Amino acid sequence: TQLLEQSPQFLSIQEGENLTVYCNSSSVFSSLQWYRQEPGEGPVLLVTVVTGGEVKKLKRLTFQFGDARKDSSLHITAAQPGDTGLYLCAGDQPGGFKTIFGAGTRLFVKA
Amino acid sequence: GAVVSQHPSRVICKSGTSVKIECRSLDFQATTMFWYRQFPKQSLMLMATSNEGSKATYEQGVEKDKFLINHASLTLSTLTVTSAHPEDSSFYICSARTGGVGTEAFFGQGTRLTVV
Numbered sequence: 001t002q003l004l005e006q007s008p009q010f011l012s013i014q015e016g017e018n019l020t021v022y023c024n025s026s027s028v029f030s031s032l033q034w035y036r037q038e039p040g041e042g043p044v045l046l047v048t049v050v051t052g053g054e055v056k057k058l059k060r061l062t063f064q065f066g067d068a069r070k071d072s073s074l075h076i077t078a079a080q081p082g083d084t085g086l087y088l089c090a091g092d093q094p095g096g097f098k099t100i101f102g103a104g105t106r107l108f109v110k111a
Numbered sequence: 112g113a114v115v116s117q118h119p120s121r122v123i124c125k126s127g128t129s130v131k132i133e134c135r136s137l138d139f140q141a142t143t144m145f146w147y148r149q150f151p152k153q154s155l156m157l158m159a160t161s162n163e164g165s166k167a168t169y170e171q172g173v174e175k176d177k178f179l180i181n182h183a184s185l186t187l188s189t190l191t192v193t194s195a196h197p198e199d200s201s202f203y204i205c206s207a208r209t210g211g212v213g214t215e216a217f218f219g220q221g222t223r224l225t226v227v
Contacts, residue, residue: 006154033215042117042204042218043155088154090216097143097160099206099216104154 003027006089006102014110016078021105023089024071030092032072033099034063037086046074079109113139113209117219124195124226132190132222134205140185141207145216146178149202161188195226 005024013019023032031050035043047056049065049072056063060083062075076083089102114137124130134144142163147155159180160168167180177199179191188207192199204221208214 035218040202040221040223042115042206042221045215045217048215097208098157099145100157101147101155106152 004089004091004100004102006105008105009103010106010108012108012110013079015080017109019076019079019107021074021076021087021089021107022071023073023091023102025091026070028069030069032065032069032092033090034072034074035088035090037088037104043088076107079107081109081111083107084109113137113207113215113217115205115207115217115219117205117222119222120220121223122225124224126196126226127194129191129193130195130224132192132203132205132224134188134190134207134219136186136207136217139207139209141188141209142185144182144188144205144207146180146188146190147204147206149204149221151202155204158190163188192224195224197226200224200226 007022031048033048034046036046037043047063052067052069054065060077064073087105090099092099116135116137118133144161146158148158149155157170158173161180161182163182163185169175182188202221202223206216206218208216
């Protein structure tokens with residue numbers, strides 16, 4: 001069974017601070033996705049990374065896929081209260097079709 | 112992005128009754144849909160993979176007779192929680208892919224099930 005370990009599980013920071021969330025596995029993934037979920041709603045896709053070493057930017061969010069395609073990170077610059085939410089990494093098994101999720105990082109940004 | 116609609120968003124039922132949750136892909140055809148369960152403050156746990164025209168594939172530990180999945184068309188999958196009990200209370204979420212391996216998965220808005 002492939003596992004995605006996500007850290008930290010909870011993060012409370014002040015507005016304006018930077019943060020990084022990590023997603024690690026001992027297995028190779030064909031792709032990794034990052035989602036954000038609000039309470040009572042389904043996850044919303046932020047980005048998909050496919051190529052080892054790939055870096056994608058989405059405004060203040062920077063996503064990186066490890067060279068070996070076993071890990072990924074999400075970096076948020078100058079966090080804002082609107083960034084508060086549950087961030088989930090998810091991966092597709094190589095050659096497979098199932099998506100498995102990390103435990104999630106609950107981010108709280110204080111004004 | 113593609114739209115996946117889930118219905119109902121909330122449902123309360125009595126113990127012993129069955130509840131059906133629908134998952135529809137509104138603007139694309141989905142040969143495969145996925146059903147997840149999420150407990151409070153926890154991540155999504157894959158329950159089963161729903162395949163159009165064939166039997167669902169259940170994850171280890173998920174009772175197939177308890178959680179009946181039907182994928183009768185390319186745009187609709189249903190999850191029926193049979194003989195519901197309070198411990199079945201949870202947030203159920205479906206997702207669908209727009210294509211094959213490597214394509215993005217889009218999620219429904221989820222269904223909050225409360226069994227009283």
